[in-house]
Amino acid sequence: MKPVAGYLAGLLFGLGLALSGMTDPARVIGFLDVAGAWDPTLIFVLGGAVVTTFIGYRLVWRRGTPLLAGRFQLPTRRDLDARLLGGAALFGIGWGLSGYCPGPAVASLPGLSGPLAAFLVAMVVGWWLARRLSPAH
Structure with missing residues (x-):
């Protein structure tokens, strides 16, 4: 059930990004x-x-425990x-340079362009370097 909940949350997030226009890098650069x-x-x-997070956290804390786990995992x-x-x-x-962050970049995959592909490659290389340079590895 946890993977289904994660998929649905990601789908909702991606739809929100698309409906709000945040998959358009010109919006971010314009801001x-x-x-x-x-x-x-x-x-x-x-x-x-x-606002959504503020309200959502208050509702979730009332439950005492998450729906799909034994306890909350907080930093x-x-x-x-x-x-x-x-x-x-x-x-x-x-x-700031690309107008993309990871969420909108993944949500924009259906309309893959050269700048988006360059961002995604740089993002994956950055993740790889961060893992390689991390003291835990």
């Missing part, structure tokens, strides 16, 4: 162009996500280190 033709669409999508680390900050910076640079 970052505050001195030019600014497109505020992304802030409304982000705001909707924050315990609260420190900021060079790897986290460096990864966040690389993510932001890649997102």
Whole structure:
């Protein structure tokens, strides 16, 4: 049941991205162009996500345990280190340059283009390098 729930959540997420126009990299780049033709669409999508998450967490916490697991799995680390900050910076640079982040990139696969393919290759190479350079490996 967990894989089905994961698939449905991913499908819902992808549909939300497509319906909101967030699979169009021009929307993200337009949002970052505050001195030019600014497109505020992304802030409304982000705001909707924050409100949904805020309400959703309150409903889920009332249950006490998740539907498909014995306990909630929440992050315990609260420190900021060079790897986290460096990864966040690389993510932001890649997102700003390409207009894609991983979710919209995967949701955009049916309309594969050269820039999207380049982003996906760079993303996979980045994941591979991160795993190779990780102290755990």
